[in-house]
Amino acid sequence: MANSNSRDANFWVFRDGRKKVCGRRVLRELLAALERLAQGVITLDSVITALMVAGELESALADSDSIGLSKVEQLTDGLAAMLGSQRPVSYLHALMEEVSRVPVPQEIVLSPAEGFAYYALHPLDFAILAEQTAGLRNTRLAVIGIRSIGTTLSAIATATCSQRGRSAERITVRPTGHAYNRSLQFTSPQLEWVRSQNTVSADFLVVDEGPGRSGSSFLSVAEALVAQGVSPDRILFLGSRPVDPAQLCAHDAVSRWNRFRFFHPPTHVYRRFSNHLYIGAGTWRNLLIDGQSQWPACWPQMERVKFLSRDKTSIFKFEGFGRFGDQVLHRDHCLAQAGFGPPAEAAGDGMIRYQFIPGTLLDATQVSHFLLEHIAQYCAFRRSEFSVPEEPSQVAEMFRFNLHQAFDIDWDFDPALLATKNPVLVDGRMQPHEWIRSKDGTIIKVDGCTHGDDHFFPGPTDIAWDLAGAIVEWNLDAAATEFLLASFHRLTGDDPRMRIEIFTLAYSVFRLAYCKMAKTTVLESDDEPILQSTIANYCAQAERQLLTLQHSSTQRTLPTLRVPNLSGVAD
Missing domain, CATH: 3.90.1200.10 (Aminoglycoside phosphotransferase (APH), C-terminal lobe)
Structure with a gap:
């Protein structure tokens, strides 16, 4: 086997999480989440749950070019506007009625929103990032979300900027091709939108989680914009994690990436655990295992965010927003009741509190x-x-x-x-x-x-x-x-x-x-x-x-x- 980092990085460990699901089932899940909001159960977690499902459905409808897309887009935007205030938008009931009649395809494809499911990307943190980025220049903002999770993130960015008095509009796109070499072809309506935004010298915010191992999804969108005459200095990347361009495996990644500005969100929401001990990224081994020579291997960047309470009775671990966390909690309850696992309970913000077992x-x-x-x-x-x-x-x-x-x-x-x-x-x-x-x-x-x-x-x-x-x-x-x-x-x-x-x-x-x-x-x-x-x-x-x-x-x-x-x- 070749003894090189490039060869070592070329293995297949990430599975394709896309699933074909019943479109009407997803619509029913969305309507149930909206009904809870309409009944006054308006918490940050309930808004995030509804927003996630709306973004998933919008992304799937955009991929299939479905005729009901515009109504779901409006709903995603409305839910994104509720994030900061947790107050219902005035047109929520009307949108619920309209969305309930959307002709959803019998079968749609959903991709897991990895940042919301695995990597503790909090929607409020992304809203703060959008607000900070919008304040850099006093220009119109054209937001482009990279499907799938970029659909929801684009709605959050657009709503946040609009609430701060900035003119902002959004579209979503789906780059195609090999994971390390994505490319993007704008549709005719998207081309018209890009050109109109460029005419008024808008700044383009390209939003997605990541970048992943290659950075090619971000790059494909930016380079498609440049091909339409957009200046690179008006293209900003909003991602979810710090990045070293030298570690990206897209072709000529460093020189391509450095043409554009990149921003990622600070962690504000999880500061509520500031008086706890952070035990993510493999640091739990310091606490639980005597001697580094006995440490088991781990991939620090891929570990879940987790904290140990000061009294060492509880571990708080990010397990996902909405149904992602709900499913994990259900499995834990099954294991705990059978005597195999520790008891646990929901702790908000996608976190689950597990009993620490001495x-x-x-x-x-x-x-x-x-x-x-x-x-x-x-x-x-x-x-x-x-x-x-x-x-x-x-x-x-x-x-x-x-x-x-x-x-x-x-x-x-x-x-x-x-x-x-x-x-x-x-x-x-x-x-x-x-x-x-x-x-x-x-x-x-x-x-x-x-x-x-x-x-x-x-x-x-x-x-x-x-x-x-x-x-x-x-x-x-x-x-x-x-x-x-x-x-x-x-x-x-x-x-x-x-x-x-x-x-x-x-x-x-x-x-x-x-x-x-x-x-x-x-x-x-x-x-x-x-x-x-x-x-x-x-x-x-x-x-x-x-x-x-x-x-x-x-x-x-x-x-x-x-x-x-x-x-x-x-x-």
């Missing part, structure tokens, strides 16, 4: 029949309680791609080997340090509500993914593995033995890819050697599993697998 983090030396039985019971519970409807999965394609990237192996296996008729929201974090032995001896699983449905792989999949995770992360030998699988079989009637080998390899290869990509973001930090050691471990695990599967392919119906020289893979 105790000892487990490690791989503490494997016992009692522990393995508990893990089997946990997996059996998830299989029963967190099953979801079957939908297309990219796990097989991800595995094939990362196997080639990591080991230069092109294995022509049947994707059905990694498919399932019973998909589950798996845990995805079966490492020993994710289990706590409390002071009364109870074993509690923490961090079990989020990762099965975030934007990383695997997404909904076979529960064999978690069984494989336990085998790999606890470094189980053959006897312990057999005990775990037999216990699970006894509890569920589902025998995973025939499929566990390929799931174990797929798990190891994914974690290898994840850590390889994480390492490129922490170079010359304390986390780099930790990740390098973890990468070496996953490589060793995968090598053994590859050899096992090579043998199995001669004994069963698996396609022949030829394993090349694997030396140097962990470099």
Whole structure:
């Protein structure tokens, strides 16, 4: 494998979260959120929930060029105007009536608003950013939102600027092409709008979350504007996080990005936790683990925002606004009632308060029949309680791609080997340090509500993914593995033995890819050697599993697998 940061960054770990859903169901969800507002239940959280759904529906209708788009746009704008005051706009009831009659397509495609779901992008913080940016120059503002989340953010920016007496209008666009090389072609109406705004020397605000790893979505919009005669000094990017242009992987990213000005929001809302201890970005390891040599690997930038209360009784963790947080809280209640997880409750602003469990983090030396039985019971519970409807999965394609990237192996296996008729929201974090032995001896699983449905792989999949995770992360030998699988079989009637080998390899290869990509973001930090050691471990695990599967392919119906020289893979 090439020993270069560019190669290490070229793995597939983020899954496509787009889903085809019933359009009328989304409309009903929106109308229910609006009804709560109309009945006087007007809180910041209830406004954000309605605004999120309106933005999602608007984005989907814009993508499908639906005739009801304009009414939903007006609703999104009205809800954005309610953010700061939490007072209903005068035309809310009229808009509700009109939107209820919008001819929504039978099926629409929704993409998760990652900033609202995973990365603690608070709408009020973005409103503050828009207000600060609008004050830089006394000009007309033309706001362009990059769908999907940019739809909602563009409404927030436009409403905020308008409320401050600035003339502001908005449109939304959808760049296309490879994720690292997006391009944008304005439609004829959009071209007319851009030219009219340019004629009056408007400043163009391009709004989206991110930038992501490439920055190409922002760049595609800006360069399309420049092609229409807009001066680069009148194009401003409003994103959600700091960015080092040198780390962007779009072609010629530094020189292209530096032509434009970029702004991201300060964190104002979460200052209510200023008297708490921040334990995000891997800093929780300082508190809970003695000695840096024992720290588990993490990807600091991808960790959720979280705080420990001063009295060390509660952990406040961002789990998402609206239905994102609601779904996480529902899963936590299920796990807590079954005795597997800590109790939790909603804490506002997308945060959930978890009870802090005093105790000892487990490690791989503490494997016992009692522990393995508990893990089997946990997996059996998830299989029963967190099953979801079957939908297309990219796990097989991800595995094939990362196997080639990591080991230069092109294995022509049947994707059905990694498919399932019973998909589950798996845990995805079966490492020993994710289990706590409390002071009364109870074993509690923490961090079990989020990762099965975030934007990383695997997404909904076979529960064999978690069984494989336990085998790999606890470094189980053959006897312990057999005990775990037999216990699970006894509890569920589902025998995973025939499929566990390929799931174990797929798990190891994914974690290898994840850590390889994480390492490129922490170079010359304390986390780099930790990740390098973890990468070496996953490589060793995968090598053994590859050899096992090579043998199995001669004994069963698996396609022949030829394993090349694997030396140097962990470099």
